[in-house]
Amino acid sequence: MTPLISILTALGAALRDRLRAVRAQPERGSLSVEQVIITVALIGIAVALVAVIANAVTSRSSSIQ
Secondary structure, three states, X not given: OHHHHHXXXXXXXXXXXXXXXXXXXXXXXXXXXXXXXXXHHHHXXXXXXXXXXXXXXXXXXXXHO
């Protein structure tokens, strides 16, 4: 039981240290509005491209048969 308590204590201390480090840097990992807009645009382009390719494949496969 003692090794388990030691491991849990060390894990708790490490997590507390990481939490303090994250709270000390509030801007760390934040996304800007531009990054969000670019990401949404790229996802929209990818979805449109998949739709066009699926439509082309479907129409070509029906003409092959």
